Amino acid sequence: MSTWLGLDIGSRTVKVVLIDGAGSIIARALAPAGYDGPSVAGELIAGACAEAGVERRLVRASVVTGYGRVRFAQADSEASEITCHARGARHLVPAARTVIDIGGQDSKVIALDEAGRVSDFAMNDRCAAGTGRFLEVMAQALGLAVDQLAALHALAEQPVPISSTCTVFAETEVISHLARGVPRAGIVAGLHAAIASRVLGLAGRVGLRPVVVCTGGVARNAGFVAALGSAAQVQINVAADAQFVGALGAALLALARRHEGR
Amino acid sequence: MARNYPRLESGGELTRLMIEHYGQALGRQGGLPVAWVTSGAPVELLRAMDVLPVYPENYAAVCASQGAVPLCEAAERLGYSRDLCAYARISIGAAAIGDDAPFAGLGRPDLLVACNNICGTVVKWFQALAQRFAVPLFILDTPFLPDDTINEHALAYVAGQLEDLVRWLERRAARRLDRARLADVLALSNETVALWRDIRGLCRAHPSPLSVPDLFVTMAPIVSLRGTPEAVAFYRMLHSEAEQRVRQGVSAVAGERFRLLWDNIAIWPRIYHFFSQFPRRGACFVADTYTGAWDTEVEAGEPLEALARTYLGIFLNHSLAHRAERMAQLIGEYACDGFVMHANRSCKPFSLGQPVARRLVTDATGVPGLLFEADMADPRAYAEEAIAARVQAFLEALDGRAS
Numbered sequence: 001m002s003t004w005l006g007l008d009i010g011s012r013t014v015k016v017v018l019i020d021g022a023g024s025i026i027a028r029a030l031a032p033a034g035y036d037g038p039s040v041a042g043e044l045i046a047g048a049c050a051e052a053g054v055e056r057r058l059v060r061a062s063v064v065t066g067y068g069r070v071r072f073a074q075a076d077s078e079a080s081e082i083t084c085h086a087r088g089a090r091h092l093v094p095a096a097r098t099v100i101d102i103g104g105q106d107s108k109v110i111a112l113d114e115a116g117r118v119s120d121f122a123m124n125d126r127c128a129a130g131t132g133r134f135l136e137v138m139a140q141a142l143g144l145a146v147d148q149l150a151a152l153h154a155l156a157e158q159p160v161p162i163s164s165t166c167t168v169f170a171e172t173e174v175i176s177h178l179a180r181g182v183p184r185a186g187i188v189a190g191l192h193a194a195i196a197s198r199v200l201g202l203a204g205r206v207g208l209r210p211v212v213v214c215t216g217g218v219a220r221n222a223g224f225v226a227a228l229g230s231a232a233q234v235q236i237n238v239a240a241d242a243q244f245v246g247a248l249g250a251a252l253l254a255l256a257r258r259h260e261g262r
Numbered sequence: 263m264a265r266n267y268p269r270l271e272s273g274g275e276l277t278r279l280m281i282e283h284y285g286q287a288l289g290r291q292g293g294l295p296v297a298w299v300t301s302g303a304p305v306e307l308l309r310a311m312d313v314l315p316v317y318p319e320n321y322a323a324v325c326a327s328q329g330a331v332p333l334c335e336a337a338e339r340l341g342y343s344r345d346l347c348a349y350a351r352i353s354i355g356a357a358a359i360g361d362d363a364p365f366a367g368l369g370r371p372d373l374l375v376a377c378n379n380i381c382g383t384v385v386k387w388f389q390a391l392a393q394r395f396a397v398p399l400f401i402l403d404t405p406f407l408p409d410d411t412i413n414e415h416a417l418a419y420v421a422g423q424l425e426d427l428v429r430w431l432e433r434r435a436a437r438r439l440d441r442a443r444l445a446d447v448l449a450l451s452n453e454t455v456a457l458w459r460d461i462r463g464l465c466r467a468h469p470s471p472l473s474v475p476d477l478f479v480t481m482a483p484i485v486s487l488r489g490t491p492e493a494v495a496f497y498r499m500l501h502s503e504a505e506q507r508v509r510q511g512v513s514a515v516a517g518e519r520f521r522l523l524w525d526n527i528a529i530w531p532r533i534y535h536f537f538s539q540f541p542r543r544g545a546c547f548v549a550d551t552y553t554g555a556w557d558t559e560v561e562a563g564e565p566l567e568a569l570a571r572t573y574l575g576i577f578l579n580h581s582l583a584h585r586a587e588r589m590a591q592l593i594g595e596y597a598c599d600g601f602v603m604h605a606n607r608s609c610k611p612f613s614l615g616q617p618v619a620r621r622l623v624t625d626a627t628g629v630p631g632l633l634f635e636a637d638m639a640d641p642r643a644y645a646e647e648a649i650a651a652r653v654q655a656f657l658e659a660l661d662g663r664a665s
Contacts, residue, residue, distance in 0.1 A: 117659070119630065
């Protein structure tokens with residue numbers, strides 16, 4: 001079987017996807033990026049190939065994206081995350097016109113034209129507020145795992161307003177709420193609302209045309225998605241395998257580049 | 263990194279010219295009084311009175327291209343905020359550390375002339391310099407043009423101040439304004455401005471003979487030496503070099519595929535590094551909103567009124583709508599495929615409203631625009647990875663539109 005490989009070496013995690021000629025995922029793998037994303041990527045490729053029963057050297061082509069893309073020598077070519085997320089999301093949700101990706105250290109809103117080409121995009125500027133890392137820091141301050149945030153959000157009666165957009169100051173704010181005995185559920189809902197409002201600020205620059213698809217690790221947090229949907233007054237679709245959308249897009253690009261003879 | 267654009271032959275002459283200019287300013291050749299001025303000051307009056315104008319903004323840009331963090335920090339130690347314009351911080355920081363500043367500093371001014379047509383920061387910045395050096399300061403106040411027209415009140419107000427400026431200079435510099443000399447300087451200034459406009463206009467050619475980074479590098483004389491025979495001679499040389507490139511089909515960027523418009527001041531600390539991302543993908547900046555700030559000749563007629571009109575009418579003293587229209591016009595004239603806006607932390611008047619302007623320009627032209635944050639002079643505001651990701655995504659999207 002012919003296979004194509006996509007890698008997303010992000011700031012927090014590394015994702016690897018193998019697809020077949022129809023664009024279906026046949027293997028995938030994910031691990032924390034640690035301090036050496038490219039070597040983690042190498043291990044994940046070996047694992048994914050073993051899972052799919054494919055020899056690495058027989059993979060037809062590969063594309064790498066994410067912050068580690070420039071330093072990763074084992075891929076045939078590289079592409080920006082914007083291009084890859086757009087392609088991956090459009091493949092999963094063919095009617096998608098807006099992609100909201102919230103990764104470890106950046107959040108982005110991508111507008112697609114009818115043909116699925118990137119027509120505009122906006123990214124957070126030099127600040128981690130409104131990213132996955134922001135939630136990790138807050139979860140730690142609350143004594144929670146990131147995976148527990150959604151369940152707690154569901155218990156909140158009223159979100160507690162979080163006014164700081166800076167990760168460090170927001171953490172201080174969380175701690176002071178805790179010190180005053182504010183229940184954690186309300187704080188969690190407040191944090192989700194703060195990220196949602198930050199993301200909507202970005203969306204305001206490029207528009208929020210339905211169908212809206214949310215990708216990236218934070219899309220797996222149902223509490224955040226609910227906060228975003230209610231703030232935006234629009235239905236938010238969560239991509240299947242949300243964390244793998246960038247890597248899937250990269251694999252699809254590898255497949256397409258072959259077709260274009262590049 | 264290999265250069266993928268041809269070097270300008272005029273570059274050597276430019277270096278010689280600017281070294282001579284700063285040598286004059288620092289060495290006080292001929293004993294001329296030195297006035298530190300803002301980039302939008304009516305320098306023709308000073309030149310006509312043999313007052314040597316020196317530009318802290320230009321000095322700051324030169325320092326920035328060599329790394330000006332220590333100068334910024336020197337100003338910050340004095341209590342100036344990091345949010346203050348980096349040119350102001352570099353200038354104040356350089357004054358504070360004296361001989362340790364690049365080129366042993368900018369020396370001392372005898373006079374200061376600030377015109378607020380470019381921003382409000384210059385007023386406080388030059389007041390700080392006036393205090394430090396204990397020298398007199400003249401502030402020329404040019405009202406903002408919210409409806410983009412120069413009304414009679416504004417004109418009379420500024421022309422009146424120019425009369426005051428002449429008297430002030432006559433007293434401080436112990437010189438009389440010679441009207442015939444002023445006419446000569448204005449003629450030289452106009453010739454420089456016309457040449458510069460024509461040079462920029464040559465970039466309408468396909469492929470473009472020059473790119474905006476070339477203009478950034480060669481703009482120093484239009485700012486600092488406007489109204490001198492040396493500036494005219496230099497721009498004649500650059501004009502003929504660019505014209506020759508057009509005739510021979512020499513391009514600034516090999517394999518020009520995309521033509522772009524640049525908005526805002528350059529990123530001096532990373533100018534080559536930043537702009538090298540574009541030629542690699544066949545993208546050439548063919549026009550910009552910054553180097554065109556010096557493209558209005560002083561009209562014939564009563565010279566002070568004509569100067570008032572010119573210095574009131576500069577780009578940054580206009581409304582956002584006007585600036586967006588101008589960008590759309592440039593995109594049409596230069597056949598641009600997209601535009602890139604530098605949200606410059608330092609320069610608030612240039613950067614405020616850019617998200618709105620971006621939308622207006624795209625609505626008017628149909629071409630996409632990239633907006634990203636950096637700074638003209640403070641490298642600490644430059645986020646390497648984040649900027650590279652945006653630029654790459656933008657160029658990939660242009661590629662996608664083209665295919």
